Amino acid sequence: MARELPDYANVTPDELAAACRAAIEECEARIGALVAVPGGERTFANTVLAVEEARAVVRGARAAWGVLAEVSPDKGLREAALEWGERLDKHAVGIGLDERVFRAVCEFTGSDGGRGGGGGTGAQAAALSVVDARLLRDVQRDYRRSGIGLPAAERERLRGLFDELVELGSGYLATLAGWRDGIVVGRDELAGLSEPYVEGLERVGDGYRVSLDNPEFWPFMCEARSAERRRELLEKDLCKGGAENVARLERALAVRSEIAGMLGYSCWAAYVLETRMAKTPETVAAFLDDLRARIAPKAAADLAEMADASAEAGGSREMTQWEQPYAISRLKQTRHAFDDSEVAEYLPLDACLAGLFATTGAVLGIRFEEVTDASVWHPEVRTFDVREAAGGAPFARFHLDLFPRPEKYKHAMALALRPGRRSADGSWQQPVAVLLANVTRPSADTPSLLRHGELVTLFHEFGHVLHEVLARAEHPRYSGAETEIDFVEAPSQMLEHWCWEPSVVGSFARHHQTGEPMPAHLLAGLAAAKTAASGVLTMEQLAFATLDATYHSAEYSHHDGASTATYAEVYAQHGQPYVEGTHLQSGITHLFGYDAAYYSYLWSKVLGDDMYTRFQQVGPLDPTTGAHYRRTVLERGGTVDGEAMVREFLGREPSIDAFLRDIGL
Secondary structure (H helix, E strand, O other), X not given: OOOOOOOOOOOOHHHXXXXXXXXXXXXXXXXXXXXXXXXXXXXXXXXXXXXXXXXXXXXXXXXXXXXXXXXXXXXXXXXXXXXXXXXXXXXXXXXXXXXXXXXXXXXXXXXXXXXXXXXXXXHHHHOOOHHHHHHHHHHHHHHHHHOOOOOHHHHHHHHHHHHHHHHHHHHHHHHHHOOOOEEXXXXXXXXXXXXXXXXXXXXXXXXXXXXXXXHHHHHHHHHOOOHHHHHHHXXXXXXXXXHHHHHHHHHHXXXXXXXXXXXXXXXXXXXXXXXXOOOOHHHHHHHHHHHHHHHHHHHHHHHHHHHXXXXXXXXXXXXXXXXXXXXXXXXXXXXXXXXXXXXXXXXXXXXXXXXXXHHHHHHHOEEEEEEOOOOOOXXXXXXXXXXXXXXXXXXXXXXXEOOOOOOOOOOOEEEEXXXXXXXXXXXXXXXXXXXXXXXXXXXXXXXXXXXXHHHHHHHHHHHHHHHHHOOXXXXXXXXXXXXXXXXXXXXXXXXHHHHHOHHHHHHHOEOOOOOOEOOHHHHHHHHHHHHOOHHHXXXXXXXXXXXXXXXXXXXXXXXXXXXXXXXXXXXXXXXXXXXXXXXXXXXXXXXXXXXXXXXXXXHHHHHHHHHHHHHHHHOOOOHHHHHHHHHHHHOOOOOOOHXXXXXXXXXXXXXXXXXXXXXXX
């Protein structure tokens, strides 16, 4: 039977606490039942599946209720969701160190796991299906990686360290969620920015407040003519999270290093990467080094071109961090006839959503129907059911929460509120996902107008939504986007390509006042501008991937201030001169969750770009290719290794060539 989601519109902190407490109690009851099974009576269903069902109860509560920490306008709900999210995460750590459950799994496999016991039922394990055998392997690997084989005192120490990581991550993210900063500028200091942008800013006396929220921050960095105010805003952004988050991160790095050592790994990266496509830190280092060498000439040429474009517009030739976005914008305008503000006039949000739905619907054979009576946490949230294009009942649902609000998650991401999976009673549990973003808010007389970068973000995150709602994996562990973390971004990276196809964008881009389609010269400029400064932008991604890898390497020196010194050094090496007094690492959410894995964005982009070549060969909306992609990649979730899925979809070995072409090499 499918688990019901909360009544988000009416839920209270007490109800949230009661539901999460009940989830922990149900999980404990399930664990108690599975460990009580006599050793000689163990089966895959009453042992391995029972472990996963117990875990799924807690994971389900974490997903369904934890989202309120990111989105609820009610402070009490946010705080309760944060508190219970920590409790659920810590409970999950405890399951991984429960010796009773480990012994039960060993009894099923007929091994002693190095700890004694074993019920002699190994023949059952040998007869499992491919997916069930994968699940057993992963469950056994989880227990090994949890430290179950360590002496009791060391296991207790390990659990304390894992729990501390949960607390550090919660504190880090909560600080960012509540961070409020920005600058107040005069009307003359908004020169270069559009009237709709100016009208959308908060008035503070005679001035205008520019916040760090993306819809305000990035247009200002790209268009404002005042270099001094751009520098001031950037410095604020590079310090968000404050000294307290620097301290949390440095403590987390030390804790991760200690955990890795206790478990027999050379560093945290070695521990994390064991379960990824890359497998080892050496593979990641080689990947990043190879890309850096390939990109360096393009990045150098880009910087020279950017300096020229900036100087021609009266700006500086020195490509500091606060000059680069402005220079890139000038470069696109002068060399490629691409004006982001002008393009935005043709990208009202409703038209973009219609285009997104029409494009993905045509490719994947599905359609979307808005639901007006769904229970949601804010009146601005929109809800859609997903159906097969040929008809039939809805098989999935998703929510769109797209506009900035105080205390709401500041960036963009997609989450599964409920995974698609086979329930214990044999029924199918319909998946429910949510897409969080912070696009330009509509004003009284102007709709939300998306900059092209916001359109790309919308398509990217919807790629994650599609991964979740098209899930067909039987086990919750492999549902939707539950894949290797260095594959999970590939479907989203691939979907971005449709935002650069003139035929696709031209099918829905309409002027918000006249309804006229986007002119041919803008569509052509859009395509031409794709590789503008691509070397510099890729080098920026390489900088953060390298920083993340360095933080979690065996060579990293753990001492106060080391994270800032490392940041300054790594970024300078990648053409991003350090801004004195700043600490970028205090405000990057990916350092908790994508730790030692930020390289995944570039790794996944290589795969996503390569997969898109299939569509380039036959047309971006080809339904036959789309059906093959849906079947071989999206529906399978994590039941197959990412590399094997890509190889099957492509019909050949993956290649980096498409990635290099995409950035103009």
